[in-house]
Each structure stands twice: as C-alpha cells, then as structure tokens.
Amino acid sequence: MALGREAIRQNHSVQFVTAATLVAMLAKAHDDGCLEKQLTTLSRPKLLIIDELGYLPFEANAAHLFFQLVSRRYERGSILITSNRSVGEWGSVFGDPMVATAILDRLLHHSAVITIRGDSYWPREKRRSDLLQKAGTTLETNETAKQ
Secondary structure (H helix, E strand, C coil), X not given: CHHHHHHXXXXXXXXXXXXXXXXXXXXXXXXXXXXXXXXXXXXXXXEEEEEEECCCCCCHHHHHHHHHHHHHHCCCCEEEEEECCCHHHHHHHHCCHHHHHHHHHHHHCXXXXXXXXXXXXXXXXXXXXXXXXXXXXXXXXXXXXHC
C-alpha cells in the first residue's frame, strides 16, 4: 500500500485489488460478454496492485483470464503483486505450470522481486496486541489484589 500511495503522490494512477476480487471481476465480465471492456479498464492505471496472490488457488479458467490481463498490461503498465508463495509455487497456484510459466515470463521481464523473510506484519501486530492485553490483565489483577 505504501508503494501505491507513493505512486499516487507522484501523480501516477493506481488501482488496488485483491487477487480473489480480480478473478471474480474477470470471470463475471467473461460470463457477461464484456471481458474486453474489463481488460481495457484494468489496463488504464499506471500501476495495478494485486494483493494476496496465492492465498487461494485459481480455477483453470481464472488462470487463463489472469494471463490475458498480464498480457494486456505487459510493457504498457506496471503490476505489483503481493504473495505468500514463491514464484516456484505458482504452478500450483494457477493449477497449470504452463500458464504459470507464461504469466511469470511476462511479469519477471523488466521486474524486481523483493522477498521479505520473517513474520508477516499481521501476526506480529497480533502478538504485540496480545502482549499488551496480557500485560494489562496482569496489571489489573495486581491492582485488584492490592485493594
């Protein structure tokens, strides 16, 4: 999100969408006969941020729709993808190693891959919150015991 905000600050158009929502949008457009219009719309922003790729596996048709979007944006607009899966696992995410390879060929050309190791932000914040709550409970217990 910080990269998207910085792009906006520098007057670039940005669209943020989760992978699950994106796939649902593309599937609905395909079913409604307006896939071309949806692909054109998704090709407009200078930066398209797709969050949570790999959280849920794609169905075969969804993987092909995603490929069409990546192909449409290839060398025309940037795509930023967050994923909890390494690119080596994308064959299972897309349900087809050939489709995954075709997508990765386009995504990785002219790209930078940033791997973040360690705990994700959310569990770390949850632990901090739990620690604070436990500390507060201990403090309240001690205060009650003193009375």
